[in-house]
Amino acid sequence: MKIGLVLPVVVQHPSTRAEWERTAGIAEVAQIAAAADRLGYHHVAASEHVAVPREIAVERGGTYWDPLSTLGFLAARTRRIRLATQVLVLGYHHPLEIAKRYGTLDQVSGGRIVLGLGVGSLREEFDLLGAPFEDRGARADDAIRALRASLSDPAPSYDGPFYSYDGFVVEPHAAQVRVPLWMGGRTRRSLRRATEFGDGWVPFGLNVDELQAMLGTVDLPDGFELVLGSGRRLDPLGDPDATLRAVTRVREAGATVLGVSLVSTGAGHYCDQLHALRELTGQAGCTFDADPGHDRDD
Template sequence: MQLPVQSQSTLYAEGWEAEAGPDDLLETARAADRAGFDYLAGCDHVAIPRRLAAAMSTVWYDPVATLSFLAAATERVRLLSHVAIVGLRHPLLTAKQYATLDHLSGGRLILGVGAGHVQEEFEALGVDFRQRGPVLDECLDALRAALGPDEFPEHHGKLYDFEGLGQRPRPVQERVLVWVGGSSAAALRRAALKGDGWLSQGDPRDRLPEQIERIRRLRDEAGAQGPFTVGAIAEPLYIGAARWEVGRRTLSGPPEMIAESLRAYRAMGVDQVQVRFRSRGRHELMAQIQEFGDSVAPLLS
């Protein structure tokens, strides 16, 4: 699940999140950990321009700081950046941050990456927005080296060049999984050829099979080997009979109905589904998380 509070776009944030803070994040993370969720996710934006602030808000917690904060309060749930705009930073800096997170959490990191979409953000940080695709492509190659087992990683590319520079701590994981986000043709190709998985950015159900088939075809044509995880984002959920207006797109009803609807993703070739619960406050969110873990999750496997 995507964490509440840490990003507050009007597309998904609940009203109560505007006044929420660290305690709400901690309780959400602990509840998800207890309920058996696979991962918690945090978003990434450095700065939001005025023209987008009304829609996106300017509340975007730093994902490394946030996930590290929650790592100490949880035991088993994995920690996903969904998604880190790694092209905004030098890959050695990104590797240092996320290798430390993996080390501190005992090997629970999943690095989700994306190209980004806010032009002013790139310009302010001195990165060419128009070249963000090629920048991300090389960042991924550099990060593969910098997050690998070698204390002195090496990469020689057009944009980044380094060797003989040691970085410790190393990640606990022998291979940090990299999931690539985005739904454009370029993002699908990047995920298929450079990633360990794909993070759909809200593709509707009727479009997912076509997107998944394209990724599979690209991997087959390239002879790509190894496991690959396909992800999807479900409709907003509310378990039980809602006594308030949860929105027409919300999937609401008894656990059996919600589980049946979510199982349809597996038939499309989806391996993991990210969920978000409608709620009017932290206590209702905690109840929804627990109910999902108790009553819905057992029906999914």
């Protein structure tokens, strides 16, 4: 099982945000991403919301850094770690807009993007952006097919029920021959969408029994990634036993990738937690991709 990082600061939920994140900025985010890169973590992830209604932000949070800007900045300060959107809302973008912007990021990062994609559920945001809401699932399916046909092609062509284009040049395009697409969601339809069109599934809000019941209804393709969260912030320095139990539970649930958030009092402490988590979970069979001699902060 590989381990990735749900970046602090760039998404701030009122119930889980650490106090230091309120005033932290890109310097702290870059410090943490660089440490994760040196230690061989699989990915760093940023999510997307354009504008959250004030009353909803009180409960769900209103701070969401733009993933393209954030990951583009981090691409220049890391070497190997993958740069993941978790998730990009398909209905807010034309497929070729995604192909151009994230294809460019894939080029400048040396082929490191992972596109986590979602249908979206915040109707007020759809309405604000003039994006259709009622048929967003069908539109998302068509957008995913269009992306698969277009991300790595400088002259993409696609003809579907919602998106159709031909005769355009899209340069730069993605460096990867096949950009990994992870589908977010918590329904059987999201899982079917992931196995039919994607390379991984990022479920949320499901307990282990619900997860196993859904997985039992499909045959997972070879190499398919099941990307699960840790369920709570982990504290490998303060409570290594509970941390190891949480990681083991996720791995036994079938995860091939674990996305973690960590208890922290600041960026330096967060980096120390990354070191501790690597040591703890590496002994338990989790995999990292760090270069010898580059596994400590300067």
